[in-house]
Amino acid sequence: MNEDKTPSIYQHTLNSFRNGKPQVLTYDSNKENQAERRKQSLKNYPSRASEGLQADEYPYASTKEGGEGADVAYVPASENRSQGGSLGGFGGLYRTLKNGDQFLVLPVPKDKEPDAVPEPETYTRPIPIINSRAIDRSVKPATTTGTIILVIIAIILSPIGI
Secondary structure: OEOOOOHHHHHHHHHHHHOOOOOEEEEOOOHHHHHHHHHHHHOOOOOOHHHOEEEEEEOOOOEOOOOOOOEEEEEEHHHHHHHHHHHHOOOOHHHOOOOOOEEEOOOEOOOOOOOOOOOOOOEEEEEEEEOOEEEEEEEOOOOOHHHHHHHHHHHHOOOOOO
């Protein structure tokens, strides 16, 4: 999520992390489970729609970590709709996930650009002898940074936006 597009949700999510809520969530595609989790998390939060506010829960009701005990905050309804569209709308994150897939929630601040991540240097690593001959291959060291950047780029370039 981007702070510049959903500042209230961004702040709520950071507060949830500070309260010990997980950053890695597990998607649950079952709509009945989602509805039950939303009901549990919002049971003590009356509607404030007349004020233009909606209850935002973290972890999300659409994840196995959501439900009773979720952090809840009132946020502008427009932000909540935008966030929901980014997750479940056309081109949203949930369109790419399967039930049980895990994903990282990564808040992106508005005042800092991510540092450029240099490409890992290619090096040659000898491969053990197989069938009496040696094979060399150029390999890159394993990295998770590319995956995180890919998720950030996918979210930023989403046609819905966050």
